[in-house]
Amino acid sequence: MSKSVFPENFLWGGATAANQYEGGYLSGGKELSTLDAITGGNHTTPRMITYKTKEGKIETCTRGAALPEGAVGYVDPNQYYPSHVATDFYHHYKEDIALFAEMGFKCFRLSIAWSRICPKGTMELNEEGLAFYDKVFDELLSYGIEPIVTINHFDIPMYLADELDGWSNRKVIDYFLFFCETVFKRYKDKVKYWMTFNEINFLRSWTQIGIHQNDQQAKYQAAHHLFVASAKAVKLGHEINPDFNIGMMVAYIPSYPMSCNPEDVMEAIKFNREQEFYIDVQVKGYYPAHKIKEFERKNVVIKKEAGDDEIIKEGTVDYIGFSYYMSTVSAANPNEVKYVGGNQMPAVKNPYLQESDWGWAVDPLGLRISLCKLYDRYNVPLFVVENGFGAIDKIEVDGTIQDDYRIDYFSKHVAAMSDAIELDGVELIGYTPWGCIDLVSAGTGEMKKRYGFIYVDMDDEGNGTLERSRKQSFYWYKNLIAANGMQE
Numbered sequence: 001m002s003k004s005v006f007p008e009n010f011l012w013g014g015a016t017a018a019n020q021y022e023g024g025y026l027s028g029g030k031e032l033s034t035l036d037a038i039t040g041g042n043h044t045t046p047r048m049i050t051y052k053t054k055e056g057k058i059e060t061c062t063r064g065a066a067l068p069e070g071a072v073g074y075v076d077p078n079q080y081y082p083s084h085v086a087t088d089f090y091h092h093y094k095e096d097i098a099l100f101a102e103m104g105f106k107c108f109r110l111s112i113a114w115s116r117i118c119p120k121g122t123m124e125l126n127e128e129g130l131a132f133y134d135k136v137f138d139e140l141l142s143y144g145i146e147p148i149v150t151i152n153h154f155d156i157p158m159y160l161a162d163e164l165d166g167w168s169n170r171k172v173i174d175y176f177l178f179f180c181e182t183v184f185k186r187y188k189d190k191v192k193y194w195m196t197f198n199e200i201n202f203l204r205s206w207t208q209i210g211i212h213q214n215d216q217q218a219k220y221q222a223a224h225h226l227f228v229a230s231a232k233a234v235k236l237g238h239e240i241n242p243d244f245n246i247g248m249m250v251a252y253i254p255s256y257p258m259s260c261n262p263e264d265v266m267e268a269i270k271f272n273r274e275q276e277f278y279i280d281v282q283v284k285g286y287y288p289a290h291k292i293k294e295f296e297r298k299n300v301v302i303k304k305e306a307g308d309d310e311i312i313k314e315g316t317v318d319y320i321g322f323s324y325y326m327s328t329v330s331a332a333n334p335n336e337v338k339y340v341g342g343n344q345m346p347a348v349k350n351p352y353l354q355e356s357d358w359g360w361a362v363d364p365l366g367l368r369i370s371l372c373k374l375y376d377r378y379n380v381p382l383f384v385v386e387n388g389f390g391a392i393d394k395i396e397v398d399g400t401i402q403d404d405y406r407i408d409y410f411s412k413h414v415a416a417m418s419d420a421i422e423l424d425g426v427e428l429i430g431y432t433p434w435g436c437i438d439l440v441s442a443g444t445g446e447m448k449k450r451y452g453f454i455y456v457d458m459d460d461e462g463n464g465t466l467e468r469s470r471k472q473s474f475y476w477y478k479n480l481i482a483a484n485g486m487q488e
C-alpha cells in the first residue's frame with residue numbers, strides 16, 4: 001500500500017462555533033450576545049434582528065440593514081431564536097467529544113462565547129464561563145484531541161453593541177484584548193492553536209460586530225479596529241506562550257472570470273482582492289495599494305492612531321485559516337448576476353458546476369486552486385478550518401441516515417487537498433469540516449441545512465429531543481482519518 005501524502009501529524013477534526021452549537025444562552029452567568037436577538041429564516045426568508053428603538057418601539061429589520069441610532073437588541077418572547085438552545089453542546093459536551101474521539105479526531109475547532117467569559121464584554125469576568133471551557137478542553141485532551149480555538153466567531157456581547165456601537169468604537173479593542181489576555185493565560189497549557197476573528201471579511205453588521213451603520217466608511221473603520229485588535233492579540237499571545245500558533249481566518253470563495261474577455265478577468269480580480277485584502281493586512285502586515293486607492297476614490301477615511309501601522313506590521317499571523325465551500329464567477333455585465341444561497345451573495349451561475357440546494361456551487365478543484373493561490377501568494381502554512389455540504393438529511397425507517405452525497409463531497413475535497421500537498425507542495429496543517437455535528441446555519445438560521453457526521457434531533461422551530469446519532473458519513477470519516485486521508 002502506498003504512503004499517505006498527508007503529514008503524520010496532520011490535524012483531522014471538525015469545526016463548530018459557540019453561537020450555532022453551544023446553546024445555554026443565559027446559563028452559567030452568560031449574558032446576551034447580539035446573535036441571541038436574530039431570528040431563524042430559510043433559503044428565501046432572511047433572518048431578522050429584533051430591536052428596541054430609543055423611543056421604546058419594538059421593531060425588526062433584516063440582518064445587514066442599518067439600525068437607528070440608539071437602538072438596542074431586544075429578545076422578543078413571541079419570536080424563536082435558534083442560538084438560545086442551538087444543539088446544546090453546553091449540556092452535551094461529554095457525549096459529543098466521545099463521539100468525536102470515536103471518529104478518531106486529532107483536533108476539534110470551537111469558539112469561545114465572549115459573553116460567557118465577559119458577560120457585558122467589559123473587564124468583568126465570569127468564572128463559571130471560564131470553568132466551562134476548562135472542562136471542555138480537559139475532556140478533549142483526555143482523548144488526545146487538540147483544541148483549535150476561534151477567539152471570536154461572529155458574536156459580540158450585546159452591551160458593547162448597545163452602549164458603544166460595537167467595533168466602530170476604538171475602546172472595544174481594549175475590551176477584546178482583555179478577553180484575549182484572560183483566555184490566553186487561563187488556557188495556555190491546554191490550547192496551542194488559536195484564530196482571532198472568524199471570516200473577518202464577512203463582518204459587516206450589527207449582529208456580528210455591533211455597529212448600527214452599514215455604509216463603507218463604518219465598515220472599513222470597524223475593520224481597521226479589528227486589524228489592530230487582531231495584531232495586538234497575536235503579539236500578546238506570543239508573549240504569553242511562544243509556542244502558540246495564532247492564525248487569521250477568512251471566508252475564501254475564489255472567483256473565476258465569466259469568460260476570457262479581459263473585462264470579466266478584471267471583475268474577478270476585483271472580487272478576489274476584496275477577500276485577499278483581509279489576508280494581506282494580517283499576513284503581510286500592511287494595507288495593499290489598491291485598497292488605499294479605493295478608499296481615496298470612495299472618500300473612506302480611516303482614523304488611525306499613532307503606532308497602528310507598526311502594530312499591524314508586528315502582529316502578523318502564523319498561519320492562514322480559511323473556510324472553503326464553493327467558488328463563484330465574476331462578470332462585467334451586470335445582467336449575469338443573480339443572488340444565491342440565503343446569504344444574498346452576488347454570484348453568477350457556473351455552467352460547469354452543480355449546486356447544493358442552497359445554491360452553493362460544488363467545486364472540489366476550486367479547493368486545490370485556493371490552496372495554490374494562497375500558498376503561492378503568502379507562503380505560510382494553511383489550515384482548511386471549514387468545508388462541508390449543507391443538505392437535507394432523511395432518516396430511513398431503520399433509523400440510519402445514508403448521506404452518500406456528503407461522503408461524495410468530502411471525498412472529492414480530500415482528494416483535492418491531497419493533490420495540493422503532493423503535486424503543488426502546499427504546506428497544509430489540518431482539515432476541520434464544518435458542523436461535524438449538526439448545528440444552526442449561520443446564513444439562514446435553519447437546522448435543516450445540515451452539515452454533520454452526527455445527526456442531532458432538532459428542527460427549525462426548536463422541537464426535538466437533541467438526541468445524537470451517527471450518519472453513514474460518520475463511519476466514512478472515521479476510516480479516512482484512520483488511513484490518514486488515503487482513499488481507495
Ligand code: P53
Nearest residue numbers: 017198199251323343390440441442443444
Ligand atoms: P451556513 C457564507 C458563505 C461562506 C461561509 O454557512 C459562511 C457564510 C455565512 O453564511 O460562513 C461560514 O451556516 C461560517 C459558519 C457557517 C458556515 O460558513 O450559512 O464561518 O459560521 O455556519 C456555513 O450554511
